[in-house]
Amino acid sequence: MGINTNLTISVGMINPKRLYQEIGLGLQKRIASGEFILGERLPPEREIAEELDVSRSIVREAIIMLELQGFVEVRKGSGVYVIKLPDSLNDNQDPELNRNSDVGPFELLQARQVLESQIASFSASNVTKSDISRLRSYLDQERINLEDDKEDYECDRMFHLTIAEASQNSVLSDILQDLWDRRAESPMWQQLHARITSNTYRYQWLEDHEKILLALKKRDPEGARQAMWQHIENVKQTLFKLSDVDDPSFDGYLFR
Template identity: 30%
Template sequence: MNEFTDFKTYKMKNQKTYQYVFDYFSEQILSGELKINDKILPEREIAEKLDVSRNSIREVMHMLEINGLLECRQGSGNYLRCEPQDYMVKFMNMVMSLQQIKYTEVYDIRMGYETVALRLAIKNATEEEIEEMHQILIKMDEIENPKESGKLDMQFHNKLIEASHNRMIVLYTSMIAELMNQFIADFRVRIMANQRQAEALRRAHWNIYDSLVAKDFVAGSFAMQRHFDIVGEQLERLQQQMENQGK
């Protein structure tokens, strides 16, 4: 009994057909048998190999296509790809909505991975990326509209994430981008309403940028912490308001 026969015998027990087919593709990818841009066998050959209907193969391949792992090229066939961001963003948004993820939870996770992103960006950011962040800050200083300023704030932090050159951080950020961007926009508007905090937040952003230029993580971590302290103050106020309204 060869390796595939062992896999087939094991997987076919107490398992729905589509799960069996999905596991076959999963095993192919995880083992390295299938790589990005590899052409997938025709449906008929896979169906014969797995001893299942072509409809079952088509169902799973359609699911993989929706998930961004398969590309159907007209007249050429199906190819493996790895562009799951759109699907993952929608999926994560639904999960976070169903689980009623709170801003406090967004705040906690953001503090963690943005500090790591800063450390990596100090090491990996290109001159072009640092200059792009510089131009964003200049525009932020020129724009008085809180909503427009909030969009630039999001761009600044997204550029910092990209400058880390860590694909896992970039991927994770893209998964929760909608909620994270809403978080930044909401609190940017609240902070800009307070002149003292608005100025402190402006300085914190510029200090983060300066730390990238100087490649100084100690200074950068202080600036990042100051940034989150300002956001945290607004978060505490928001929580207090919600508690008062609930009384």
């Protein structure tokens, strides 16, 4: 029997667009077609999400992408406006998106939530006194940084990476390190996060860290899993709320 050459996989299929890129490209095409004209306000985020049957976080990421590309801007207390008209696009003409491998910030948080909650559970059975001591030192320094109004997220990063190291599984540690590296190198994450000017939410996250540490000290796998899951859920919800341009209380945290 001969080989069925119809099963050959196209190279272009190996690296498909991310969903937020598909949504962003669709909006870009609608702008290019004249559906949204220069200076016009885009529909509310919730409306776009319902129309396309996707989550609001996906639409949020698509808007961030368009803002980074210079097609739209968010105006404080007003909405998202078209400020640049793209060239006419078709399905095979989207080089900008093909080059962009950035992970959406909410997609990244979701991946971390799934992975880190299980890592915390596993680490609760393997954590050592030395690990606990290191984690405590990071939280103490994190609190000092907050009280000094110092924007330093290194302690936050090291707290999470140390929990992964406490699993005593180098593969899990490497995977988590890669996710944090993606965050550090992500223009979309920086666009989302750098506009937040209040430290209030960070006190909530510090309290979450304390709950995670307590569960680890008790060697409570389920407690550690739940505490980590809830922590990253709080992070997602806080960042989503602070960057919600459709919310009347939006204060321009996300965009210039």
